[in-house]
Every structure is written in C-alpha cells, then in structure tokens.
Amino acid sequence: MFPEPAVDGLYRELILHHYRCPCNRGKLDPADAAAHAVNPLCGDEIDLTLRHHGGTIADIRTQGRGCSISLASASMMTEAVKGRTVERAKELIETFKRLMSGGLPSSALPVELEELEALEGVRSFPVRIKCALLAWTTLVEALDDLQRRRCREPGRIAAVRAAGDPDGAEGVAPGDQGP
C-alpha cells in the first residue's frame, strides 16, 4: 500500500558530518536579531542569533537541542545564508520549504543550497520534515525580529531574548546538545 523508504537514504554521510561537526554553533552577543523556536512534536528547541550589516546577514549562530536531522539542517542553513542579503535569504527559505514539500526536485536547487540535496531523503519520513524545517522557520522569525528592531531602535541589542521557561523552580535553561 505504501512505498517503504530506506533509512539509509535519510542518514546520508553529509548529514552525519554536519551533525558531528556543525558549523556556526553558539550564540552571538550582542546580536541584531534573535529567535527561539520549539518543535512541538518532540519538544526540541533552537536559539538563533544573527548580526546584520549593510543589508546582509553578516554572522549567524544557532544553539539548542535536536536530532541529527535538525542539527544538520541548522548547520547547512547557516552556511547557506551567511553573507547573503536578507532578500536572498528569504528566497532560499522558500526554496528549501518547497524542496521539503516535494514541490521542487533537488536537481533544481540553486547553488547556495546544493548541499541541502542531502536532506531530500527526509521527504520520505513526514514526521521528520519538521526537524529539517525547524532552523529555517526560526530564521524567518529572526528576520521578522530584525525588521521590527530596525524600525524601532536602530542600535545593537545588548542582550538576546532569553528562551522562555516559566518554571523558575526548576531553573532550567535549554542546553546546547551537540553530540
């Protein structure tokens, strides 16, 4: 009744590499924009910070916890958008979303996203698509945040918005979970 996708097609070498040695991990402080997001399916979290300069994303970092797919996707995302203009980043986000929804063959990926072809296998594992998208939808929020801040207060941001945890009693902050 259903095709049975192979697990090997999911865990490609490039993904495992980005997972083991992620690019641009950490947190920029100060930063020009920040966003925090949770994948409600699993409770995994990501914190994204970026710096903006002359219309481009000058620097970008992510931290948080997640599975190999989400951590690899975050790593590739930062590589793809670093140094690009905000407009181009937005285009790349849309392109990647279309790749995940099956609306775009990986052969049609622009050069900046070439590596992302490795994530094509995720399409066969629908619940994991959210993992692959998490970093990208967080980038959307961060770019919204950037726009809001640039209108209101053009200066740099001293402190990155803290991730919300109303459980003072437990005093838990989302930790960084690299492998």
Added chain:
Amino acid sequence: MFPEPAVDGLYRELILHHYRCPCNRGKLDPADAAAHAVNPLCGDEIDLTLRHHGGTIADIRTQGRGCSISLASASMMTEAVKGRTVERAKELIETFKRLMSGGLPSSALPVELEELEALEGVRSFPVRIKCALLAWTTLVEALDDLQRRRCREPGRIAAVRAAGDPDGAEGVAPGDQGP
C-alpha cells in the same frame, strides 16, 4: 442474532381496550397528593392525583398524553391500586417493575395484577418498557408526596401542583390526550 418479537404480542386486545376506554381518567381537585412525570425518551407526560382515606388510596386519576402502552398501563394501574392500602400499592409497584425487568413470570402475578399480564409483551420492546412503567413510577412519586404532606399539613390540598413550563411566552399546559 436476535429473536424477533411479534408486534401482535404487544398490542393485545386488553391493552387496546384500556387505551380506547381508559379507567379513572382526569384530575381530582382537591387531592391529597399529586405527581407529574415526563418520559424523557418521547416527551410524553402524565399527571396523577389521588385521595387518601384511612390508610387506603380512596380515589386516583391520571391525565396527560402518551402512547397506547402508557395510557393502557396507567389505566390498569389505577384499577389495580384503587381501594388498596398504601403499603399494598407499594408492593404492587415493585411486583410490576419486576415483571417488566423480566425478573418475574406473569404466571406469578398476584390477583390484583392479573390483567397486567397483558403487558408482558412489552418486555420484547425495550424502549417501550419506559412507556409501561411511566404511570407506576409516577405513583411512587405521588405516594412520596402524600407522605410529605401528611407529615407537614394534614389537611386537604386546594390546588394540584401545576406542571412546570417555564415558557410563559407560549403559555402551553400539558393537554389531555386520549384517543
């Protein structure tokens, strides 16, 4: 899978007779006790009034609307308990309930309930059992009412408790529906 009870076993001549020419229809005014009840399955209603004298049910009347089963059962009920003591009436109620629940063969009915054998066929039509029981459970309430009133105010009751219809706008009172 299920036995299929015959409709003819339900509509016995005696039932149809009581339905066409019911005994003790109407309303006693003044009365010593009264009760109003609704069959929630169909919305049919019954009003029961009775007079009490020297420990016995001196007179009893019912009015309201209902199907042939409920009207016939009400008619037979009044005949069965009129002139009996309250205690005996309570026993007869319990006996009839057991007949309906299948806990008693009709051959074991006491002489006062002999006619009620005609209602035995109702047992094969579960949703109609409530029809057959309606008058009897209303009698239970009326006897409770009697007891309460005898403790509080031993005199006669001037007005029978009106059946509740909060819809003043429609001004509807439950009518009498004989055939």
Added chain:
Amino acid sequence: MLAAKADFPLLGTTMRGRSLVYLDSAATTQKPRAVIEALTRAYECGNANVHRGAYELSERATALYEETRERVARFVGAGDPREIVFTRNATEAINLVARSWALATLKQGDELIVSEIEHHSNLVPWQEVARITGARLSHLELRPDGTLDLGAMTSRTKLVAVTGASNVLGTIVPVRRLVGMAHAVGALVLVDGAQMVPQMPVNVTELGCDFLAFSSHKMLGPTGVGVLWARRELLEAMEPIVFGGGMIREVWRGGSSFGEVPWRFEAGTSSYAEVVAFGEALRYLGTIGMAAVREHEKTVAGYALGRLLDDGRFELYGPLDPEIRAGVVSFNFGAIHPHDVATILDGEGIAVRAGHHCCMPLMRKLGVAATVRASVYVYNGQEDIDRLLSAFGQVERIFGKQRRGACRTDLSSGLAPGSIEVAGQGR
C-alpha cells in the same frame, strides 16, 4: 435509487422476517461496504497513534488522518485544511463554538439568535451561553408555510446560530440571506449543517458563514466523528477547552502554552480509524456527486409528500415546495401515537423514527407531542415509500380506521400558532 442497495450490507438484511426498509437516515445513515472496509483496513494495515510516532506505521496513520482533513476541507469548500477541527459529533462541534468563542465574546445586552426549528444540539448550548453571559436569546419564528421568518437584526446581535435544514420539517433555511443580514450588522453566523451537509452541495466560501458543524454518521461515515469548520482567524482567536496530550506547545509544571489550530482543539488520542473511514464516505459521496444527491432527495421526498397528501389520512408538517425541502417527511396518522405507529411499522420491517426528534420547542409550536418521521438517503427509492404506505393497513387493522388527516403546513388554518393542538385529535 442513486446508490446500489447492494453497497450497503445492512440493507440486505431482513427485519422481523421482511426485507428491511430503512427510513431513518436523518438520525444516522447506513454505511457502504467501502466505509466499513476502510475502518477494517485502518486497524489491520495502519493502526498507530497519530502525530506521535517517528516510525513508519505512525506516519502512515498521521498521513491518512491529515489527508482526511484536507478532503473534508475540499468537501465543504474551505480554503485551508487547518480550518477543520475533528470532534466527536456535530453536537460537540457546536458546543466548542459556544464554550470557546461565545463565552469569551458575548456579554450582557448582546443578542444571540436561534430559530424555532432548532435541534436541541443547536439550542441548549446557546441557552447556556445566554444564562452565563446575560446575553438575550431570540428565536426566528416558524411561519405557517413551514419557512422561517428571518426577523430583524440589530447592532446588538452577535451571533445567529441556525440549522441549514430542519431534521423535522425538512425546511431548507436560506443561509446566504441570513449571512447577508447578519454580517451587515456585524454578527457572525453558525450553521448547524448536520442535515444540510449530507443532503446538498455546501460551499462555505459561497455561503459566507463563519462556523459550520456536521456529523460523519449522517453522511455514510462511522459514528464518533464530527466536524467544526470555522474561519481561520476565528479559530486562531479561540481558546482550547479540552486540555492534554497533542494540543500543547510546551508544558511546565506550573503552566503550558498551546499548539496551533486545529490541533489545539483535538486533545488526547484522535479517533484515527473513524476519521479515516469518514474520508472514505466522502469519497463515496463525491463519486455520486452532491448535486445528484440533492436531486435524488428532492425526487424521493417529493414522491413521499405527494403520496401522503393524496392518501388523506395523514397530517403533514413542513413546506410543500420540494425546492426548499430536504429528504425528511414528518407526519401523524390520525390520533394514533407516533410511537405506536413506529412500533407497528417496525413489525412490517420498516424503520421510521417517532418522537420529538430532539426538537421539543418545535413540537410545542406545531401543537403535537411527537411526529412520525420518514427520512431518505441515497439508497432509498420510491419503492421504499410504497412499502411505507401500504404498511398502514396493518396500523389500521390494530388501531381501527383513521379519520381524515390534513395538511399542517398551513399552521394558520384554524389554529393559532403556539396553541397546543393534540395530534389529530378530533379534527
């Protein structure tokens, strides 16, 4: 008939020795084999808790469940599957709007409009809202011709909750006109589609309504599934009313944040198999085409109306114009109590409904305690109506000859509307 009786296993059975004539589809419809098999398949091939597992089996289940949401959205012309909330039945769907949207929105002095022909499920929830908020509950009146007086609305009107089609009179309510009137004064419209969605093409975008509730089991699907459609921005603004697994975003010891619509309203394990089988029912109806369903209902109900009127022994309720009538015919037979009629018809293998049909206020308005109701669906044909009529011989054999009935569509003839007239008594 429109659909083959052979598609419906139960319709091939006998009842008390006679082949079954099922005329109670307004209560619940029979299920085609394809739907029953979809249910079986759901458990035999893809059973798993949806939205939770990272494994294939659970992904299949989730995909089928969410595909059904998309199918439901398309079926009622909703632009976005996220506007579809699965509930237990239409009643729960209406209650969700009452408890979440209305309690948060209405206040003292506001007006809530229902109609005199509402099913209890689209009346009692609003009585509760009125009681709690202090809003006033008004009723669109039933006119002698069986249609609704659309009344007047004011700026105090906040919601009109009305059935799309009456389950007693068959009356099809002019929803689009009501929506126009309501939106003109800033009020929203909830349509109880329990009888409408199974019977005719429904497109929420064209209707313009704000909420639509309906039930799977009245349109060939299994029990246990209801639907609330609501405009996205309304749903987005609504607070959840049932809390637990599957509807949250983050949970801490002391508090929680909630997930996205529509899942925010679907706490706990979903009725996975039933929802998926409902999708199969929609596919079946889609193959027939809802326009064809509507035509069929009109034809068969029209035939029934005609025969009952011609016969002369029946008292009929509801509009006579088939254009504004769904596949439901309510009537009384002389002075015989509807439940007695139904029991005797049952003895002849004919399943009709007797009672107040969860419309007690309407019964009072009609001046009867109850009616007999015959309702048809895609598997019924004229021959079922013929069987129905001929069975009344048996009713007369037991209860005796009945005096002539009347057409009670015209309430004004001799009867002040609102007065109780005991069904058939001495007319």
Added chain:
Amino acid sequence: MLAAKADFPLLGTTMRGRSLVYLDSAATTQKPRAVIEALTRAYECGNANVHRGAYELSERATALYEETRERVARFVGAGDPREIVFTRNATEAINLVARSWALATLKQGDELIVSEIEHHSNLVPWQEVARITGARLSHLELRPDGTLDLGAMTSRTKLVAVTGASNVLGTIVPVRRLVGMAHAVGALVLVDGAQMVPQMPVNVTELGCDFLAFSSHKMLGPTGVGVLWARRELLEAMEPIVFGGGMIREVWRGGSSFGEVPWRFEAGTSSYAEVVAFGEALRYLGTIGMAAVREHEKTVAGYALGRLLDDGRFELYGPLDPEIRAGVVSFNFGAIHPHDVATILDGEGIAVRAGHHCCMPLMRKLGVAATVRASVYVYNGQEDIDRLLSAFGQVERIFGKQRRGACRTDLSSGLAPGSIEVAGQGR
C-alpha cells in the same frame, strides 16, 4: 506471549521488508480480529442511532451499547453501570471532571495535587483549574528510585489527581495508600488509569478512589472511546458541560432541564459502533484474565530491563523492581537523539516511540529532552525484545560506537535532581 500474534492482523504484516515488531502499545495497542469484526458487525447488522428509535434496529443498537456499559462497570468493579460515562478518550474523561466537578468545587486557597510523572492529559487540565479557581497546584515529587514521594496532605487538599502507572517510567503508583491519605483529610482522588487499567486487575471499590479515567484504544479496543468512572453521588452532583440531543429531560425555548446520569454527560449521537467493539475487547481481555496480563507484562518488561542493563550501552529510567513496574521501558542510547534511534529501528521493522511522551515536565526532571520507549502488551514476547536489542547494531553502524550508558533510576548518583543533563552528553 500471552495472546496469539495470529489474532492480530496487523502484527502479521511486514514493515520495510521485515516482520513487524510492535513495541508502542503504551501509545495505542493493536486490535484482535474479534474487535475489528465486532466493529464491522455493528455496522452490518445493527447500525442505528441509539436511545432514539422505537424500531427493532435501534433497540438492538441501544441494548448492545448499554450492555457494554455494564461490561465496563464489571471490568473495573463498579457497582452500578450508571457510574460509567463514555467519552472520546481518557483525556476528555479527565477534562470532564476538571471542568464540571473541580471548577464548581475548588476555590482560592484550596490545594490540588498532581505528580511530577503525569501525562499532559492529567496535568494541563489541572493547571487550568488552578488558574481559574485560584487553587494551588502541588506536585508529588519523583524520588531517585523512580517512585513517588507521597508528600503530605492537609485539610486544604481537595483533590489528588495521579496516574495509576507512568507511561514513561512504568512506575506503578500506590493508589490505595494515596486514597487513604487523601480521604483522611477529606480530599478526593482521581486516578488516570490510561496505563493502569490495560495492564492489571483494577477494582474501584477496592482501590477506593473517586474518579477513574481510561481509554479503549490502549486496551485492544477501537479509537474514539474513553471512560470516566465516578462514584454515583459525585456524578449526580455534576453539571453537564456539553449540551444537546440525548442529555436533556425537557427543553423549552428559554431553558432546559437535564436527564439522568450518565446520559446527561453524553450529548449528541453516541460512538455506538466503537463502544460496542470496545465491549468485545473487554471480553477478549477477560478471557485472558487481567491477573495473567499483569504477570505477562512483568515478565516481558523485566526481561527487557535485564537485557538493556546487562548490555551496558543504555541509560535507563524508572524503577528496577518489576513488582512496581508496568510493561514500559524508557531509555537512551548514548548521545544519539531518541528520534534518530526510533527512525533507524523503524528501518529494521521495530516500532518504538521517541519523544517526551506527553510528559515534558518529567523530561526536565530527568534532565533529558526525550527518551526512547519500548512498551509491550499481550501479543509481545521475549523474542520481540531480542529483535529490539539486535537492531542497535544498525544504529551503531550509522552513528558510530556508543559510550557506556548508566542506570538513571538512581537520579542522585552524580546528578542533582532537577538539573538538566543532556541525554548521554559526555558521561
């Protein structure tokens, strides 16, 4: 195993080319053929709207529906079938108590007790009650050995809502002791039986609790059916929260009176077919015997615990004593994210669950983001556990060798309870 795998059609299927090993019964169980057939039979032989029709078909349906209520009552040792309310799932059953009983009863200054191991479905409803009423929400703490600290109750304590068995740790909670403590201060006890009722003999009279909630789909029955058992006098005092057909006594234009319990809480068309098929599931379990089910769970889960501990690569959560442990084993495998583990096991035909299991606060307490969970039921045997363990070769092939794990039942060893320790990170 206790029940023949052949009774369960889905267990005979293959998954990604391998015969399926289903280890996610704590989420939802597979269904025996008898249950699937009962569902089919309900639609093919007796489908009608219950409680409404005067005809044979509807009477059959009503009788079967109400017989199931009696069967459920017997299954949990309730004295009276009228103490059984059918809901959509356990979540709705708990929410019914929260919204109807608790909102009407609790007030500022009162205390509501839950535990740190609760499923969101038995936590978030109480957060809402606390928020609305101003009552204080306290949490029984999880002890290092995987059991609960039963804490202290005072005269302000009004309700203790606690799970009978944890869906993550497997911990079986000493409900009878809690009931003794609660009743001594005049508090009531609600037991979330979603994991307990499927796993062991439960008798509400012996337990002494006041409310018990559980779900059909976790005990071989279909989705779409949950149960609330409540003591008769409590139910009698509770107001309905969903309004509509089937739950009323009389309805007028302006107001209504409500019917008897339990029907007062079952508005709208019932999930007839699902309820009846649930009855068949109870019959199936009754044939096995719940004491035998409990023994079986203990054996298989005990075997799994032993093998995982001996292996040394796993970090385990929950009590080690099989006497207080249900058939659930949660663990982590080195630093590999549980979802990656689950996906790879899935590729080997093994269905396990990964995630927070709707227990986010417990995950924080354990200091992990998620766990892998294997849960067993009557159709599982030791061979399924063997398949599970051998599949970790594939996980290591993809992600590399894992460092040694640990037994995390003893939270105190090296870790302050409450601190977040990222699963397996650098230990």
